[in-house]
Amino acid sequence: MTDAIVRELRAVLGPDQVLASPADRVTYSYDATYLSHLPDVVVFPASTEQVRHVLAVARAHRVPVFPRGSGTGLSGGSVPLGGIALVMTRMNRILEIDRDNMLARVQAGVITAHLQETVRAQGLFYPPDPGSARISTIGGNVAENAGGPRSFHYGTTGRYVLGLEVVLADGTVLKTGGMTTKNVTGYDLTSLFVGSEGTLGIVTEVTLRLLPPPPPARGTLVASFADLTALGRAIGALAAHPARPTSLEMVDRHCLAVVEAHRPPEIPPGVAGALLCEVLDWPEALAGRLRALEEVCRGVGAVAVSGLADAGAQRRIWAMREALSPAVARIKPTKISEDATVPIAAIPA
Amino acid sequence: MTDAIVRELRAVLGPDQVLASPADRVTYSYDATYLSHLPDVVVFPASTEQVRHVLAVARAHRVPVFPRGSGTGLSGGSVPLGGIALVMTRMNRILEIDRDNMLARVQAGVITAHLQETVRAQGLFYPPDPGSARISTIGGNVAENAGGPRSFHYGTTGRYVLGLEVVLADGTVLKTGGMTTKNVTGYDLTSLFVGSEGTLGIVTEVTLRLLPPPPPARGTLVASFADLTALGRAIGALAAHPARPTSLEMVDRHCLAVVEAHRPPEIPPGVAGALLCEVLDWPEALAGRLRALEEVCRGVGAVAVSGLADAGAQRRIWAMREALSPAVARIKPTKISEDATVPIAAIPA
Numbered sequence: 001m002t003d004a005i006v007r008e009l010r011a012v013l014g015p016d017q018v019l020a021s022p023a024d025r026v027t028y029s030y031d032a033t034y035l036s037h038l039p040d041v042v043v044f045p046a047s048t049e050q051v052r053h054v055l056a057v058a059r060a061h062r063v064p065v066f067p068r069g070s071g072t073g074l075s076g077g078s079v080p081l082g083g084i085a086l087v088m089t090r091m092n093r094i095l096e097i098d099r100d101n102m103l104a105r106v107q108a109g110v111i112t113a114h115l116q117e118t119v120r121a122q123g124l125f126y127p128p129d130p131g132s133a134r135i136s137t138i139g140g141n142v143a144e145n146a147g148g149p150r151s152f153h154y155g156t157t158g159r160y161v162l163g164l165e166v167v168l169a170d171g172t173v174l175k176t177g178g179m180t181t182k183n184v185t186g187y188d189l190t191s192l193f194v195g196s197e198g199t200l201g202i203v204t205e206v207t208l209r210l211l212p213p214p215p216p217a218r219g220t221l222v223a224s225f226a227d228l229t230a231l232g233r234a235i236g237a238l239a240a241h242p243a244r245p246t247s248l249e250m251v252d253r254h255c256l257a258v259v260e261a262h263r264p265p266e267i268p269p270g271v272a273g274a275l276l277c278e279v280l281d282w283p284e285a286l287a288g289r290l291r292a293l294e295e296v297c298r299g300v301g302a303v304a305v306s307g308l309a310d311a312g313a314q315r316r317i318w319a320m321r322e323a324l325s326p327a328v329a330r331i332k333p334t335k336i337s338e339d340a341t342v343p344i345a346a347i348p349a
Numbered sequence: 350m351t352d353a354i355v356r357e358l359r360a361v362l363g364p365d366q367v368l369a370s371p372a373d374r375v376t377y378s379y380d381a382t383y384l385s386h387l388p389d390v391v392v393f394p395a396s397t398e399q400v401r402h403v404l405a406v407a408r409a410h411r412v413p414v415f416p417r418g419s420g421t422g423l424s425g426g427s428v429p430l431g432g433i434a435l436v437m438t439r440m441n442r443i444l445e446i447d448r449d450n451m452l453a454r455v456q457a458g459v460i461t462a463h464l465q466e467t468v469r470a471q472g473l474f475y476p477p478d479p480g481s482a483r484i485s486t487i488g489g490n491v492a493e494n495a496g497g498p499r500s501f502h503y504g505t506t507g508r509y510v511l512g513l514e515v516v517l518a519d520g521t522v523l524k525t526g527g528m529t530t531k532n533v534t535g536y537d538l539t540s541l542f543v544g545s546e547g548t549l550g551i552v553t554e555v556t557l558r559l560l561p562p563p564p565p566a567r568g569t570l571v572a573s574f575a576d577l578t579a580l581g582r583a584i585g586a587l588a589a590h591p592a593r594p595t596s597l598e599m600v601d602r603h604c605l606a607v608v609e610a611h612r613p614p615e616i617p618p619g620v621a622g623a624l625l626c627e628v629l630d631w632p633e634a635l636a637g638r639l640r641a642l643e644e645v646c647r648g649v650g651a652v653a654v655s656g657l658a659d660a661g662a663q664r665r666i667w668a669m670r671e672a673l674s675p676a677v678a679r680i681k682p683t684k685i686s687e688d689a690t691v692p693i694a695a696i697p698a
Contacts, residue, residue, distance in 0.1 A: 100585055100694035124589065145533035156531055157506065182505055182690045184494035184544045191540030195533045212591045236449060240473065242561045285634035341531045345449035 002040045005061050005084075009043055017044040017090075028085040031071040031078045032132075032276040032337060039085035041068065048204045051167045055202070055253045058084055059169065067198040069137030072130075073144045074339040077197030088139050091204060097122050101179055102210045103162060108139025108203045112146075115208075126153035131325075135259065139203045145195035147339075149247035149278070152239075158194040165205035165321045166193055166324060179207060208222040214246070214280040220267040220314045221245065221299035223305045228252065230301040231273050232348030236298055239344055243292040245277035249321055258327040262320045264313070266306040276321060280302040351389045354410050354433075358392055362400040362570045366393040366439075370660040374525065377434040380420040380427045381481075381686060388415065388434035395439045404551070407433055408518065416547040418458060418486030421479075422493045423688040426546030440553060450528055451559045452511060457488025459554045461495075464557075473559040474605045476503035480674075485648055488552045494544035496688075498596035498627075501588075504586050507543040514554035515542055528556060563595070563629040568639045569663045570594065570626040571615040572646035579650040580622050581697030586649055587626065588693055592641040594626035598670055607676045611669045613662075615655040625670060 002020070009018040019025070019042040026113060030036040040063070044311045045051045058065045070080030091107035094115060099122055100105070106115060112133040119126045130136055130146035140146070141157045142164070163177025177190040193200055225231035231250065238245060250258045252273040256263055275297070281289055290307030297305045308314050329335040351369065358367040368374075368391040376434050389412070392583055394400045407414045410698045413623070416435045417427030440456035443464060448471055454613040455464060461482040468475045479495040489495070490506040491513070512526025526532060526539040542549055574580035580599065587594060601622040605612055616623045624646070630638055639656030678684040 036428050099589070100692070101692045102589060145537075147531045147533070151531055155508070156533060158533075158537070159504070180690045181690045182496045182500055182506060184496070184507075184690070186492075186544075187549075188507070188540045188544055191537045195535075195537055200536075212589050215591055240448070240561050242452060242564055244561050282630075282634040282637060284637055285631040288631060288633055341529045341533075343450045343528045345447070 005057060007061060008057045008060075009041065009054065009084075009270065012057075013043055013045060013050055017046070018042070025085075028068070028071070028087060029074060031068070031073045031074045033079070034336075035076040035079045037079055037081050040082050040086060040201045041078035044084045044087050044090045044152055048167060048173060049164065050173050050201050051086070051204055054084065054086055055167060055169060055171055059171070061322055065169075065202070067139075067143070067202045069143075070111075070132070070135045070144055071140075071199075072132035072136045073140060074146060074337055075197065077144055086202065088137060088202075088204075091139075092137075094118055095205070096346030097124070098179075099124065102212075103179055104208045104210060106138055106206055106208065108137060108142070108206060110138045112136050112141055113136055118215070119210055123213065125213045126160065126208060126210055128157045128160060130157075138206050138208070142194055143196065143198050144208055149249055152248045153244070153246045158191060160209045161190055161194055161206060162209050163207035164190055164193055164203055166201040166203050168201045168294065173204075177207060181209065189299070197326055215282045217281055217283040217309070218311075218314065219279040219281070219286045219287040220308045220317055221279065221290055221293045221297070221305065222264070222274060222308065222317060223277070223294075223302040224267050224271040224274040225301065226303050227272050229348050231275060233300040234275055234297050234302065235347050236344050237296045238275070241292065241296050243264065243279075243296075245293060246280045247278040249276040250274070251276070251321065251324065255324050255328065258331055259320055259323050262316075262323055264316045266304065266308070266313075266317065268304050271303060276317060296323060354406060354412060355390055357406045357409075358390065358403065358433075360430060361406070362392055362394060362399055366395070367391070373661070374434075377417070377420070377436060378429065380417070380422045382423055382425045382428070383685075384425040384428045386428055386430050388429035389431050391434045391436060392533055393436050393439045395523060396455040397514065397516060399493075400435070400519050400551050400553055403435055404435065404516060404518060406541060408520070414551070416488075416492070416551045418489030419460075419484045420483070420489075421481035421485045422489060422546075422596060423686055424493060424546065426493055435551065437486060437551075437553075440488075441486075443467055444554070446473075447528075448473065452528055453557045453559060455487055455555055455557065457486060457491070458557060459487045461485050461487055468559055469562070472562065474562045474647065475509065475557060475559055477506045477509060479506075487555050487557070489594040491543055491552055491555055492545065492547050496533055498598055499599050502593070502595045507540060509558045510539055510543055511558050512556035513539055513542055513552055515550040515552050517550045518555040522553075523550065526556065530558065564631045566630055566632040566635040566658070567660075567663065568630070569586075569657045569666050570621060570628065570634045570639055570642045570646070570654065571613070571657065571666060572626070572643075572651040573616050573620040573623040573654050574650065576621050578697050580624060583624055583646050583651065585693045585697050586645045587624070587642060590641065590645050591625055592628075592638045592645075594642060595629045597628045599623070600625070600670065600673065604673050604677065607680055608669055608672050613665045613669055615653065615657070615662075615666065617653050625666060
């Protein structure tokens with residue numbers, strides 16, 4: 001049966017865009033979890049029409065289809081269970097940056113960082129910044145409703161999705177949403193596809209809301225704690241304060257141990273963990289806001305707090321944070337990346 | 350048939366909570382549009398269980414049900430077409446303000462302003478502020494995905510809905526969503542009910558995300574224009590600027606004419622219209638931000654621009670804006686309130 005499917009898919013997509021060798025199937029058998037299943041065949045459509053053809057072949061042969069972008073997800077959403085692995089990375093064109101309406105229309109396979117940079121060059125801002133932004137695709141971000149540290153302030157990917165083009169299992173090409181901020185007419189089908197992990201249809205195009213650039217001054221608060229309960233209380237207090245940071249990251253003593261050589265002087269040795277807060281604001285307001293957040297952290301028992309406005313010191317801090325993940329991966333026996341979400345009040349315990 | 354329905358409904362809800370006189374039916378026959386249709390009967394359930402009973406009676410008699418709050422909507426979402434007008438205003442309890450998790454759990458009939466004030470008293474902030482906030486219910490805000498001037502910055506009601514309790518037509522009580530900011534597991538059924546105007550089920554309880562209070566300093570920018578095209582261009586330029594205001598209102602020459610006695614000195618006589626922008630920020634940053642927005646407006650040809658930080662001057666401006674709607678209603682022959690949404694680039698033309 002697989003031979004027939006491969007033949008039919010090749011007739012439509014071209015021979016190079018349909019792979020069935022064991023090596024190719026293994027390549028598209030996993031994502032960033034430890035889940036893995038071989039697909040029977042791997043296809044690379046170049047257009048919405050080709051996606052429709054793939055679904056038509058799948059329908060005719062009653063074979064499941066598993067859409068994916070770069071496979072950086074942490075939930076198994078792009079892991080196939082046999083069938084067709086449908087890889088969207090060839091559909092990687094930014095179709096339109098509409099400055100007047102502050103939106104971008106892109107194919108699902110566009111790399112997130114590529115969109116971020118293109119938009120920035122035009123004086124606008126695409127806030128979602130998942131950890132995998134340099135590799136992940138917008139379509140994957142939509143399918144997983146990707147977050148990232150900035151989602152603390154800016155929300156997850158879904159908040160920026162104004163509309164979608166989706167190919168349904170029966171071949172229907174559905175267009176959802178609109179191009180206005182207050183787009184409240186009719187059922188919100190867009191949100192139904194966001195986070196659905198490819199199970200409801202294949203997202204081929206995405207219309208994204210853009211924002212003006214954030215205020216230009218950047219500050220970083222580094223707060224260290226002797227115990228994790230106090231650190232947890234600080235997260236709740238920072239989240240509820242009017243000066244709430246733009247993003248918030250936590251590192252514990254085990255993480256600090258593996259990057260000891262890069263530990264910045266703002267984090268004293270031997271602490272249980274530290275919070276790194278990014279604050280974006282106007283130059284006039286930055287120092288006052290960092291001071292307010294310092295007080296919040298001291299109020300819940302931080303053993304050391306530094307508000308940094310100096311660019312060099314901030315670079316050191318965030319370089320340490322970025323070095324963490326590869327450094328942890330280097331120690332044995334393995335690294336498990338979780339993408340946990342808990343209610344604020346459950347953090348201190 | 351109506352007699353039997355009224356009898357069954359009274360048996361469950363009590364005789365005072367089921368109204369069928371002509372006057373009562375007229376009272377619940379309209380919303381803030383000019384649409385109007387008489388319901389056959391009006392019911393006031395006091396609990397989710399009573400809502401289920403109403404739906405059971407409706408099901409047994411194959412009679413349609415039209416849920417409503419205070420009826421301030423501008424889309425006809427709560428106008429009945431015969432059948433049962435189900436009025437949610439008795440389910441008006443704030444069930445929980447969870448400060449640690451920054452959320453509120455409320456019954457659908459809670460008045461929006463009541464929630465705003467209760468939350469503010471606890472040092473938190475519920476951003477949605479539809480024009481009808483002093484009358485409208487949270488359930489109605491959810492059903493219509495209500496906006497208001499602050500939605501320019503804070504988004505519409507839906508952004509704050511974390512979860513819902515909904516009674517479906519078959520009597521099922523569905524609980525959607527969760528209590529975390531990044532709540533991305535499973536299909537987003539919550540968003541499907543938001544904006545569905547009561548057509549998919551009866552929302553009985555709403556869990557809302559709260560924010561920290563906004564920065565404490567308030568400024569207002571008043572920019573006047575000799576023609577509406579320039580005013581429209583200013584809206585686009587303000588929306589795309591990093592100093593983007595928190596809310597934005599426009600008044601044209603016809604509106605200004607009816608409140609001429611209250612026209613503030615910042616708006617010169619004879620202009621085509623004016624923009625009122627609210628800016629919330631830290632005291633240190635306010636003046637600079639107002640200046641930046643002033644420059645934006647001058648750059649597109651404003652004939653007068655004032656950045657106001659003085660509380661008295663701001664009160665005058667916003668009092669004028671609030672006087673507009675009743676003042677317009679007083680002139681003949683009638684007033685039509687539209688709730689239009691257009692793409693930014695379509696505004697200047």
